[in-house]
Amino acid sequence: MKFETMIDKVMNDPSFREGIRTDPEGTLKAHNFDAHPEKVEALKNVDWSSLDKVRDSFGDDDSIC
Amino acid sequence: MSGETLAYDAAASECIDRALERLSAEIRDRTPNMAPAVSNWMASLSHSRTPADYFKDIRGFPMLRLPRWLAESTDANEDVDFQDGLAYSTVSGYYFVRLIDNLMDNQATNEKAILSISALFHTEFQRIYQEYFAATHPFWEIYRREWARGFDSAAAEASATDIDEDRFYQLSATKTCAGKIPLAATAFHFSAEDRLPEWNNFCDALSAWIQMRDDMSDWYRDHRCGAKTFFLSRSNANRLPDETLLAWLGREGASWGTEQLQGMHQKVRKAGAPLNSQSLDRYVDELESWMVTWTSNFGRAIAELAKVAKALA
Numbered sequence: 586m587k588f589e590t591m592i593d594k595v596m597n598d599p600s601f602r603e604g605i606r607t608d609p610e611g612t613l614k615a616h617n618f619d620a621h622p623e624k625v626e627a628l629k630n631v632d633w634s635s636l637d638k639v640r641d642s643f644g645d646d647d648s649i650c
Numbered sequence: 651m652s653g654e655t656l657a658y659d660a661a662a663s664e665c666i667d668r669a670l671e672r673l674s675a676e677i678r679d680r681t682p683n684m685a686p687a688v689s690n691w692m693a694s695l696s697h698s699r700t701p702a703d704y705f706k707d708i709r710g711f712p713m714l715r716l717p718r719w720l721a722e723s724t725d726a727n728e729d730v731d732f733q734d735g736l737a738y739s740t741v742s743g744y745y746f747v748r749l750i751d752n753l754m755d756n757q758a759t760n761e762k763a764i765l766s767i768s769a770l771f772h773t774e775f776q777r778i779y780q781e782y783f784a785a786t787h788p789f790w791e792i793y794r795r796e797w798a799r800g801f802d803s804a805a806a807e808a809s810a811t812d813i814d815e816d817r818f819y820q821l822s823a824t825k826t827c828a829g830k831i832p833l834a835a836t837a838f839h840f841s842a843e844d845r846l847p848e849w850n851n852f853c854d855a856l857s858a859w860i861q862m863r864d865d866m867s868d869w870y871r872d873h874r875c876g877a878k879t880f881f882l883s884r885s886n887a888n889r890l891p892d893e894t895l896l897a898w899l900g901r902e903g904a905s906w907g908t909e910q911l912q913g914m915h916q917k918v919r920k921a922g923a924p925l926n927s928q929s930l931d932r933y934v935d936e937l938e939s940w941m942v943t944w945t946s947n948f949g950r951a952i953a954e955l956a957k958v959a960k961a962l963a
Contacts, residue, residue: 591962592870592896595955605958613962624961631957635950 596636606633659929663706665730666714669737670701673745673774680770688767691760692745705741708940709867711860712933713740713829717836720849723927726840735778740832743775747800747828754804756875779835788843792834800828810878818880822861823854848924855921859914859937866907866948869899881907900956908945915941 594601604612609628613620674692678685696704705714714737721733749768752758776793783789803824813821830850837846865872865881872879873895882895884906889898915938922934 591959592955595958595962596870609961618962627957627961631961632950632954635947635954638947638951 606631662715662718663702665718665733665737666702666705666741668734669714669741670705672734672738673741674701676774677767677770681767684764684767687760687764691749691764694759695748701741705744708936709860709863711826711829711857713744713826713832715929715933716829716849716853717832719925719927719930719933720833720836720842720845721840722929723845723925724840724842726842729839732782732836732839735781736832736835739775739778740829742771742773743828743831746771746775750801751804779831782835782839787838789834789838793831796827796830796834799824800826803827807878812886813878813880813883815880818861819854819858822858825861826853826857829853845925848921852918852921852925852930855914855917859911859918862907862911862914863941863944866904866911869895869903894959896952896956896959899952904945904949904952908949911941911945 595605596602601612601616604615605628610620610625613625613628618624674689677688681688692701693699695701704710717736717740718733721728746768749761749765749771752761753765779789779793803821807821807825810817810821830853833849833853834843834846837843837849862880865879868877868879869881871877872882881903885895885898885903888902889895890901893901895903915934918937919934922930
């Protein structure tokens with residue numbers, strides 16, 4: 586998966602994001618990713634709250650200047 | 651936008667509210683056919699859809715507060731009519747600039763349909779100053795210079811191919827130079843024009859800090875749309891062969907950006923020190939607190955995103 590596509594999916598596709606958060610193995614398989622146990626375990630250990638705190642920055646938000 | 655607002659004192663907050671109410675009324679009265687679309691556009695700039703919140707966001711240049719702080723730092727009595735007029739002028743000027751910027755940056759929603767309202771925004775921006783300064787007053791030279799510099803820098807930024815440190819400081823200082831116009835008006839009005847250079851120095855330092863924070867905050871969007879920034883230029887120069895932008899961020903980019911931001915904040919503090927404004931000092935403190943939390947969150951988020959990227963690779 587291209588770098589941009591991956592970030593887009595993680596940050597801006599709510600169903601994909603929720604899927605890999607709550608059911609990483611099922612979601613990886615459903616989206617034709619390699620669902621190797623090591624990868625599933627890695628996703629289970631992601632601190633999603635850290636991403637949520639700066640999600641504006643990585644999403645489609647605008648800014649003031 | 652999460653809409654984090656700084657603690658505003660009641661007088662400043664009410665002044666902003668009055669300015670926006672006045673502008674909304676002016677738009678309704680003068681341009682009733684366009685008013686609904688224009689109001690909707692103004693609301694759309696704020697996460698809460700309340701235009702005043704937009705001007706109180708911690709991430710924005712404090713264009714409405716700087717003149718108040720300068721006025722407070724003089725011995726002159728408060729002049730509410732002047733402050734209200736200045737705030738009204740400034741929000742009008744801001745909407746004028748934002749409308750054009752959005753069109754130039756290809757970020758427009760309904761801006762093209764309401765473009766002609768820019769005439770009203772510009773008139774209201776300039777008209778207030780005409781109430782206070784005669785045509786031959788030195789204020790107008792500053793007005794003409796800073797107003798033109800702002801637009802010229804927008805064009806320069808649009809055509810930039812690479813932004814090194816020198817270029818960054820040149821561009822960031824000019825991006826908010828329109829904010830020096832109400833500052834100059836305040837200085838002249840309160841007979842403090844001799845202090846204007848040091849207030850302008852503070853504006854330049856703060857503009858750099860804000861631009862750096864935007865560069866970091868918007869790294870992904872800027873990367874996607876091909877925008878040239880200091881942050882991404884550094885990434886282009888320092889990424890290892892085959893290293894992704896995200897990997898660079900995790901390896902050195904987030905910490906490099908944080909160091910830059912901290913250094914620029916120190917310059918902000920240093921520039922603010924001689925200004926004799928307790929309100930400004932509190933603002934600089936609040937910015938620092940915000941920066942410490944945000945950069946920490948930013949670094950953690952990059953690390954977590956890298957984990958996700960690795961798992962999905």
